[in-house]
Amino acid sequence: MTEFAPDPALRAKTRIQRENEEKILDAALEVFSAEGFRGSTIDRIAQEAGMSKPNLLYYFRSKEEIYRAVLDATLDGWLDPLRRMDPAGEPLEEIRAYLRRKLEMSRENPRASRLFANEVIRGAPLIVEELTGALKALVDEKAAVIEGWIAAGRLAPVDPRHLLFAIWATTQHYADFQVQVQAVLSADAGAAIDGAQGFLDTLFLRALAPG
Amino acid sequence: MTEFAPDPALRAKTRIQRENEEKILDAALEVFSAEGFRGSTIDRIAQEAGMSKPNLLYYFRSKEEIYRAVLDATLDGWLDPLRRMDPAGEPLEEIRAYLRRKLEMSRENPRASRLFANEVIRGAPLIVEELTGALKALVDEKAAVIEGWIAAGRLAPVDPRHLLFAIWATTQHYADFQVQVQAVLSADAGAAIDGAQGFLDTLFLRALAPG
DNA sequence: GTCTATAAAGAGATAGAC
DNA sequence: GTCTATCTCTTTATAGAC
Numbered sequence: 019m020t021e022f023a024p025d026p027a028l029r030a031k032t033r034i035q036r037e038n039e040e041k042i043l044d045a046a047l048e049v050f051s052a053e054g055f056r057g058s059t060i061d062r063i064a065q066e067a068g069m070s071k072p073n074l075l076y077y078f079r080s081k082e083e084i085y086r087a088v089l090d091a092t093l094d095g096w097l098d099p100l101r102r103m104d105p106a107g108e109p110l111e112e113i114r115a116y117l118r119r120k121l122e123m124s125r126e127n128p129r130a131s132r133l134f135a136n137e138v139i140r141g142a143p144l145i146v147e148e149l150t151g152a153l154k155a156l157v158d159e160k161a162a163v164i165e166g167w168i169a170a171g172r173l174a175p176v177d178p179r180h181l182l183f184a185i186w187a188t189t190q191h192y193a194d195f196q197v198q199v200q201a202v203l204s205a206d207a208g209a210a211i212d213g214a215q216g217f218l219d220t221l222f223l224r225a226l227a228p229g
Numbered sequence: 230m231t232e233f234a235p236d237p238a239l240r241a242k243t244r245i246q247r248e249n250e251e252k253i254l255d256a257a258l259e260v261f262s263a264e265g266f267r268g269s270t271i272d273r274i275a276q277e278a279g280m281s282k283p284n285l286l287y288y289f290r291s292k293e294e295i296y297r298a299v300l301d302a303t304l305d306g307w308l309d310p311l312r313r314m315d316p317a318g319e320p321l322e323e324i325r326a327y328l329r330r331k332l333e334m335s336r337e338n339p340r341a342s343r344l345f346a347n348e349v350i351r352g353a354p355l356i357v358e359e360l361t362g363a364l365k366a367l368v369d370e371k372a373a374v375i376e377g378w379i380a381a382g383r384l385a386p387v388d389p390r391h392l393l394f395a396i397w398a399t400t401q402h403y404a405d406f407q408v409q410v411q412a413v414l415s416a417d418a419g420a421a422i423d424g425a426q427g428f429l430d431t432l433f434l435r436a437l438a439p440g
Numbered sequence: 441g442t443c444t445a446t447a448a449a450g451a452g453a454t455a456g457a458c
Numbered sequence: 459g460t461c462t463a464t465c466t467c468t469t470t471a472t473a474g475a476c
Contacts, residue, residue: 034441052351056268059469073442075471132350135405139343139350140263142408149412157413174435179414180428184399187406191398194346197353201360202368203390217391224385224436245459270451284460286453 039077041067046088051129054136055085089137089144092130097153099123100182103160109167110223113185117218120189125211128193135194157182174226181226188218250288252278257299262340265347266296300348300355303341308364310334311393314371320378321434324396328429331400336422339404346405368393385437392437399429 031039045066049058060081064074078084099119103112124131142149157179164178192199192211199210242250256277260269271292275285289295310330314323335342353360368390375389403410403422410421 038441054265054268054347054351057265057351058267060471061469070443071470072444072472076441079471081470135346135350136265138406138409139346140265140268142412146408146412149409153409154413154415174431176431177424177428180425181432183402183406183410183413183425184428184432187398187402188395191394195349195394195398197357198349198360198364199394201353201357202365202394204365213388214391214394217388217395220385220387221392221395221432221436225432249459271453272451281461282452283454283462287459290453292452 035077038067038069041069042074042077042084043088043091046084047092047129047133050085050088051132051136054140055082058085060084086144089133092133093145093148096130096134097156100156100160103163105163105166109164109173110226113222113226114219117185117189117222118215120185121192121211121215121218124189124191124193125208128196128207131190131193135190171228174228176226185222188214188221246288249278249280252280253285253288253295254299254302257295258303258340258344261296261299262343262347265351266293269296271295297355300344303344304356304359307341307345308367311367311371314374316374316377320375320384321437324433324437325430328396328400328433329426331396332403332422332426332429335400335402335404336419339407339418342401342404346401382439385439387437396433399425399432 042063045063045068046058048066049063052058053062058081060071060074063084064071067074074084078087099116102119103116107115137143137145138149160182161178164173164181167173168175168178192207192214196207196210200207203210203213205213253274256274256279257269259277260274263269264273269292271282271285274295275282278285285295289298310327313330314327318326348354348356349360371393372389375384375392378384379386379389403418403425407418407421411418414421414424416424
């Protein structure tokens with residue numbers, strides 16, 4: 019009786035495979051977020067991941083495959099803060115909580131923010147479908163929620179989509195333009211975000227308070 | 230008597246020189262603003278400028294020299310909108326006018342905005358001095374103006390530096406994230422900025438109105 | 441799974457003719 | 459001032475030994 023030997027392509031990943039793929043994705047995020055797709059090299063990523071270039075290419079067949087993988091992995095969690103905006107919640111409190119979550123993402127994972135910024139600035143060639151598809155759909159859904167709040171007199175009348183743009187822009191600014199923020203404030207990134215929190219609460223909650 | 234023959238290095242630029250340098254700088258802005266420094270190639274810029282690579286390198290000795298030239302040329306006008314904020318003006322009106330000027334820059338020259346975004350995202354290696362020098366000085370100066378308005382009770386109390394960040398972030402967003410904005414709104418860039426104008430007036434003026 | 445060696449293409453920059 | 463040809467270095471990707 020022969021031993022059970024599944025097709026290698028279907029076999030679950032080994033521990034070492036998982037670890038190396040993770041190391042590569044982390045290294046790729048580091049490099050791609052700083053230099054964009056075309057400005058990054060496999061060599062830099064391999065170096066950052068602590069392995070040789072051919073070894074890296076054993077796990078991912080090409081530079082673009084690495085890029086897509088890190089972009090997908092990051093995209094996955096990117097929309098969560100907005101998804102969690104609760105139609106049943108208190109409007110101003112929901113806005114405040116959303117601001118918090120976005121600001122925390124700029125604090126905890128500024129590289130993800132910069133990765134997207136780079137991708138979108140160059141025209142988002144690899145994620146246009148997500149933008150016109152999943153993103154637009156989610157924005158439409160939440161815009162309707164916000165419009166409902168406005169119609170109920172629980173929020174001052176504003177354009178909900180431009181409101182979301184403003185929240186994205188102001189919170190992601192602390193990740194994407196980190197060095198500029200630090201230069202102007204002579205403060206580290208964490209302190210800058212601490213300061214931003216109070217300011218953004220004031221800005222948005224004052225403007226959105228009904229009546 | 231010999232004819233007057235000035236040192237060629239000191240001679241004024243010919244018409245063809247000026248025209249070609251201008252064509253190169255415009256092409257360089259187009260390419261660098263989309264792909265960043267490392268992601269851009271001299272070949273692409275030459276093609277965009279309608280000349281051969283060696284011919285382009287006749288006018289600029291290296292890729293970095295072109296990049297510095299286009300960055301300097303753009304930096305030059307970048308801070309003008311803030312410089313024009315008038316301490317003697319009516320505070321809310323000065324804020325509104327500043328918003329207008331910044332939005333118009335996103336409309337008229339989105340490439341300049343993206344050029345800086347790319348540069349700052351990668352850590353601003355070539356303009357750190359401008360950031361900690363000229364930019365910080367100008368921000369300090371205008372922050373003092375804003376604080377004066379607040380102290381006089383003519384503006385609601387907010388952190389002036391974070392206020393400037395918020396104005397930069399929200400207005401430049403329409404240039405830097407143009408494709409995302411268009412995807413979400415299903416509108417062209419001009420229409421998006423038209424809509425942004427009303428929203429941003431509401432957001433900032435409501436939040437900043439004293440009392 | 442990881443390495444050295446290398447093929448092949450891309451990209452920065454120069455030489456030299458016109 | 460502009461071109462073709464080319465040198466050189468970088469970078470992507472593969473071959474094949476271990």
